[in-house]
Amino acid sequence: METSKIFIGYLIYLPIAILLTYFVSKTLFKNGKVFMIDIFKGKEDIAIATNRLFEVGFYLLNLGWALLILRINRNNFNNSYQNLIEILSFKIGGFAMYLGFMLFLNLYLFFRGRKKSKQSQKISNQGLSNPTSA
């Protein structure tokens, strides 16, 4: 009976973790496309390609971590549904916080890329405008 409760825990944890990752990355990269188009100054094909590459990385990182923390330790499990709920809530809450952290990291990368591309645009504009004024 002890092992079957752990099994139920896995069956609850896995869909929640995968769906959570799916929805977060869907939201992030649907909006990330706008950032990417801004960063690459309107060149749509390279913007979409880079967006996809980041999406693949995001999925890999988060699904990998979700599977890595799946294991429920049998020694700490005292075979009650109460304990199962506590363990699951700890795992899912921790995973959600990790996802949030990753989301902000990716957003930071987007903003940084935008800032850099703005800077380089400014420099090239100055380079263009200086010879004409001089």
Added chain:
Amino acid sequence: MNLNIITYCMYLTITALLIIKVGQRCYQHGNTFVMHLVPGDKDFCLRINNILLIGYYLINIGYAVITLSGWSTINSIEQMIESISNRTATIICILAVLHYFNLFWITKFIKNIK
């Protein structure tokens, strides 16, 4: 039938599908990406991408097959899920690190190679 053998079959199918799918995706979109960084030299971009793809396949399939040797005996379905998820997770994490490293490396150093 031995539970270990079933686990091996499931593990190999999952990892093979994953590795091939991610490889194709990265190759397809990476082509556009590299093409943008080195404009005007299509042949060079294709060659770089092919080398990256081959290296990627070698590392991942090699690692996936090598880890088969170290599995403990599996007695129940819970252990099966645990060990499959654990091994797959390791491979996925390696993939993720390699992927980000590749993105960084390509953007940083591709100008020097040429």
